[in-house]
Amino acid sequence: MTTGIKTTITDQQIAELKKRIGEVVRTDYEDWQLDDARYTRAIIRTWAVLNADMRPLYMDPDYAGQSPWGSIIAPPAIIVSHEQIDPETDILPGAFSRLNAMQLEFDQPVRMGDIILAESEITAVEEVTRAGVGGRIVSATIETRVTTKENQSIGRVLLDWHMYERGSDAQRALFGDRQDAHMHSQEDIEALGEEYKLEQQRGAAPLYWGDVKEGDELQFVLKGPTTRTRHIPRSESTWYWGHKQANDESKQHPERFFENENGALEPVMAIDWVHHRAQHWGGLPGALESNADRPHFIIQTLANWMGDAGYPLRMNLEFPIANMIGDVTRSYGRVTGKRQEGDTHVVQLEVWQENQLQQLITTGTAEVILPTA
Amino acid sequence: MSTENDTSNLNTGFGFKGGNPNYGRITDESVEKLASRIGVERRRDFEDWELEDMRCTAGSIRRSAMSQGDYNPLYLDPKYAASSNYGSLISPPWNIIGIEVTNAARDGMPGLHAWFRGTTIKWIRPIKLGDYITSVGVLTEVRKQKSKTSGEAVVQEYINTGYNDRGEEIGSMFTSWHRAERKTSKSIAKNQKMRGLAEYTAEDLEKIEEDFNKEVLLGDKPLFWEDVTVGEELPFVVKGPTSQAQRGVGEIGGGRLIRGEPGEWSHTHGNAFKLFERHPGLPFVNEWGIPEIPLVIHNSNERCQRYLGLPGAYDAGYQRINWTVHMLTNWAGDAGYLSRLDIRFPSFNIMGDTTWCCGKVTGKRQEDGNNIIEIEIWNDNQLGTRVTEGNAEVLLPSKSNPDEIVWPVQ
Numbered sequence: 181m182t183t184g185i186k187t188t189i190t191d192q193q194i195a196e197l198k199k200r201i202g203e204v205v206r207t208d209y210e211d212w213q214l215d216d217a218r219y220t221r222a223i224i225r226t227w228a229v230l231n232a233d234m235r236p237l238y239m240d241p242d243y244a245g246q247s248p249w250g251s252i253i254a255p256p257a258i259i260v261s262h263e264q265i266d267p268e269t270d271i272l273p274g275a276f277s278r279l280n281a282m283q284l285e286f287d288q289p290v291r292m293g294d295i296i297l298a299e300s301e302i303t304a305v306e307e308v309t310r311a312g313v314g315g316r317i318v319s320a321t322i323e324t325r326v327t328t329k330e331n332q333s334i335g336r337v338l339l340d341w342h343m344y345e346r347g348s349d350a351q352r353a354l355f356g357d358r359q360d361a362h363m364h365s366q367e368d369i370e371a372l373g374e375e376y377k378l379e380q381q382r383g384a385a386p387l388y389w390g391d392v393k394e395g396d397e398l399q400f401v402l403k404g405p406t407t408r409t410r411h412i413p414r415s416e417s418t419w420y421w422g423h424k425q426a427n428d429e430s431k432q433h434p435e436r437f438f439e440n441e442n443g444a445l446e447p448v449m450a451i452d453w454v455h456h457r458a459q460h461w462g463g464l465p466g467a468l469e470s471n472a473d474r475p476h477f478i479i480q481t482l483a484n485w486m487g488d489a490g491y492p493l494r495m496n497l498e499f500p501i502a503n504m505i506g507d508v509t510r511s512y513g514r515v516t517g518k519r520q521e522g523d524t525h526v527v528q529l530e531v532w533q534e535n536q537l538q539q540l541i542t543t544g545t546a547e548v549i550l551p552t553a
Numbered sequence: 554m555s556t557e558n559d560t561s562n563l564n565t566g567f568g569f570k571g572g573n574p575n576y577g578r579i580t581d582e583s584v585e586k587l588a589s590r591i592g593v594e595r596r597r598d599f600e601d602w603e604l605e606d607m608r609c610t611a612g613s614i615r616r617s618a619m620s621q622g623d624y625n626p627l628y629l630d631p632k633y634a635a636s637s638n639y640g641s642l643i644s645p646p647w648n649i650i651g652i653e654v655t656n657a658a659r660d661g662m663p664g665l666h667a668w669f670r671g672t673t674i675k676w677i678r679p680i681k682l683g684d685y686i687t688s689v690g691v692l693t694e695v696r697k698q699k700s701k702t703s704g705e706a707v708v709q710e711y712i713n714t715g716y717n718d719r720g721e722e723i724g725s726m727f728t729s730w731h732r733a734e735r736k737t738s739k740s741i742a743k744n745q746k747m748r749g750l751a752e753y754t755a756e757d758l759e760k761i762e763e764d765f766n767k768e769v770l771l772g773d774k775p776l777f778w779e780d781v782t783v784g785e786e787l788p789f790v791v792k793g794p795t796s797q798a799q800r801g802v803g804e805i806g807g808g809r810l811i812r813g814e815p816g817e818w819s820h821t822h823g824n825a826f827k828l829f830e831r832h833p834g835l836p837f838v839n840e841w842g843i844p845e846i847p848l849v850i851h852n853s854n855e856r857c858q859r860y861l862g863l864p865g866a867y868d869a870g871y872q873r874i875n876w877t878v879h880m881l882t883n884w885a886g887d888a889g890y891l892s893r894l895d896i897r898f899p900s901f902n903i904m905g906d907t908t909w910c911c912g913k914v915t916g917k918r919q920e921d922g923n924n925i926i927e928i929e930i931w932n933d934n935q936l937g938t939r940v941t942e943g944n945a946e947v948l949l950p951s952k953s954n955p956d957e958i959v960w961p962v963q
Contacts, residue, residue, distance in 0.1 A: 212631050216611065220606045221602050222606035222607075230821070232821055234824070361841050362841060364841060364843055369843065372826065376827075379823065402822075402823070404822060405843045406821070407845050422620075422793075422795070422800075422803055423791075423799070425619075426798075426799065427761070427765055440796060441750055442794055442796075443751075443752050443754065443757075443758075446798050446799075456855040457853075506843060
């Protein structure tokens with residue numbers, strides 16, 4: 181097996197990255213681009229389909245018009261997608277990037293018709309030390325503030341990206357003891373199909389703050405097994421590197437490319453998309469899922485429980501274990517407390533996610549706002 | 554850890570147990586069932602709100618152009634395009650492909666392999682900024698025939714006609730498809746002497762880079778019909794080497810809205826299970842026991858080798874149309890108008906290949922007030938294999954009427 185893809189992170193790169201702390205990158209639309217920045221019904225639908233969370237609040241204008249929001253809204257975790265600094269291409273190009281943790285704050289939903297702007301800022305850069313594991317890991321924290329075009333705050337996102345040297349023990353350690361992608365039997369698949377049918381959505385019937393008790397458990401939400409089918413729509417819109425333009429880019433930024441099976445240069449991140457390539461080029465057990473999907477799954481769990489009238493207030497998530505493509509994720513929640521802040525009625529929850537191996541892949545907390553009777 | 558050669562324990566079967574017994578097979582019944590749809594008009598059931606979202610915007614034009622590596626300012630620069638005869642940005646001509654309502658990869662006889670044999674595209678008027686397009690598709694032919702490469706085969710053909718939102722016809726697309734049983738294809742393919750993946754030396758890549766830099770874009774300098782001579786060669790355009798990163802974007806045209814329909818990439822999680830429950834014959838079971846839509850086999854060389862016995866992932870042909878259009882529009886300039894393309898795909902274009910898109914003027918005529926240039930077109934890969942062939946017609950202005958706009962103006 182080829183294990184030839186190795187990259188290094190140098191002291192100089194880290195020092196240069198630290199100099200960028202405080203750098204702000206903003207969406208800067210020209211007038212002709214505004215039409216494309218608007219959240220239309222079809223764009224919201226696309227997100228709902230990609231997340232397989234096709235609740236009528238995201239899909240049906242007549243239904244959503246009767247909701248407290250008055251129109252279709254976008255899945256709340258969509259604010260994560262507005263980060264303006266791409267860690268794969270703009271932090272330490274060529275390194276292997278993983279989302280290690282995130283903090284989300286929600287002020288209001290993105291509504292159909294909104295034009296959304298965002299600004300991102302690198303707020304911290306530090307080297308992460310893992311005892312006994314070789315290879316550098318650099319943490320870069322990026323804060324993104326998301327607003328409407330009219331400058332109304334939608335929310336704030338704090339993402340902690342970990343950048344790994346490719347081919348290092350640190351990157352391999354992301355897989356723990358796993359040696360290959362999970363093999364599902366036909367019985368597993370049939371059981372998952374039946375499990376999917378158990379999902380319930382509260383929908384328009386409100387869950388009142390007064391009716392929630394500490395210790396209440398939320399019905400879990402199942403996702404997966406993930407496939408390349410899942411991955412393609414996410415990656416398709418970010419790669420324009422082909423033909424002459426790829427050739428030009430490879431001359432300017434050789435660190436972003438690897439020599440593929442044809443001896444041709446290809447963006448190095450394409451190694452990470454499928455098991456065969458991750459095994460062959462990365463010397464890894466396989467390809468990992470993107471952790472960026474996880475907040476969507478958690479919010480689906482919350483939304484199923486609290487119904488259309490509830491809305492997330494904040495969420496803090498950590499991702500201690502990586503999922504491989506092909507894994508299953510179950511998202512859970514449990515009420516840990518409730519409080520009142522003026523007219524706002526907040527419920528606090530513990531949230532977590534497990535894969536089919538019962539590994540705790542996500543830990544965290546969430547707060548949601550509920551109506552009162 | 555599984556390796557590339559250790560696949561004996563992997564589930565490589567097609568279809569999901571308990572599904573359609575005729576899945577992936579050519580039977581008289583399945584052919585007749587498909588043929589019963591001949592002549593039936595099919596339309597996409599877009600609702601009004603979806604049509605509004607499908608309007609051609611500066612962003613969608615830009616994504617499409619960049620996804621094919623065609624950085625013509627007619628597609629990218631609003632100021633430049635405003636001063637052209639079009640008066641605004643236009644959609645690259647290849648986007649007429651979007652009028653295809655359905656094709657053999659999605660229509661009838663689930664589980665059969667579908668190869669795109671070729672297409673004839675006629676352009677009547679440009680797709681301009683702000684337009685949205687609707688279309689009607691009709692299955693015109695279903696016939697069985699013997700194939701040298703895949704045994705018994707079925708040919709399926711369609712005609713699609715597109716209209717803009719003013720009800721004007723923008724053009725049509727005739728498509729011809731070859732269907733074969735996948736296992737038959739695989740066994741025959743295995744017994745044939747198949748080429749391997751493209752391999753490039755540093756010198757090869759330097760040559761490709763040199764050829765990239767030879768691209769000639771005529772742009773706003775008009776090319777007149779009188780100045781074209783029969784036999785002259787058009788400047789070539791080179792594309793590739795293709796890769797997973799390139800194809801992920803290039804085959805989908807730079808991103809599009811997702812409706813959640815069969816045939817899209819979007820069926821995942823619970824939606825995938827619902828889809829496969831409705832259509833148990835649809836999925837294949839992947840290396841890890843997970844049902845997936847068969848389309849994804851074609852996005853990696855490894856899967857095409859494993860499941861189809863082919864040297865690598867072959868493209869459907871659509872990108873070769875786009876690249877050929879790039880070559881033709883580079884040559885014709887802003888004042889010219891591509892009116893017809895008849896294109897066939899005699900050989901696979903395997904992921905990793907490089908494609909040289911070429912053309913030569915074979916004739917010229919004046920007909921019904923049009924100044925027409927006839928062009929032979931072809932694409933050759935890095936092995937010198939002809940992967941595409943056909944002909945095209947381009948309308949040009951004449952010196953006798955140099956300011957003529959050669960496409961219908963509303």
